[in-house]
Amino acid sequence: MSAALATFMEELALDPVRRRAFQADRHAVLAESDLDDEQRAVLAGGDIGAINALLSQEHPDPVQRSTRGALALVVLVVATPEQ
Secondary structure (H helix, E strand, O other), X not given: OOHHHHHHHXXXXXXXXXXXXXXXXXXXXXXXXXXXXXXHXXXXXXXXXXXXXXXXXXXXXXXXXXXHHHHHHHHHHHHOOOO
């Protein structure tokens, strides 16, 4: 996983203030991030399949890919539609 994506996902997982900010206005939080345009678009879209595909693309090695389970909560938060 790219360092920027790993850092972004880790912040969402560990920082409740950051997570609430993302849930309130994901586009603003993504605009401030170091993510590339593709990563921003996928996370902004909130499609869990696309997010999982992005994480799989970032982790072609099955051993590394097994660590994605730790990101499940974050993926659900990211995939939750804005209200």
